[in-house]
Amino acid sequence: MLQELGPDVQWVRKYVTNDKIYCVYNAASEELVREHPRRGGLPADTVAQAMTIIDPTTAEA
Structure with a gap:
């Protein structure tokens, strides 16, 4: 199902x-993020874009 949406998600x-x-996605648009659960019959109540990633490797910089 996800493959049907193409390489941008x-x-x-x-x-x-x-x-x-x-769920965490890499996607070109919010529409692509919402389409995946919609096709599976699941809600996607909120979509938020992550502006930065903080993890143990960022502490080493």
Whole structure:
């Protein structure tokens, strides 16, 4: 299903909590991010763009 959307969207990972699912994508647009769950019959209530990544490697810089 994701392959049908083309090379401009990549699903990276999913985080599951007690009451929510969070998905991380690399995508060219918000529309592509919303289309993947829509095709699977799932809601995508909020889409937010990450402006920066902070991880252990950024502390070494």
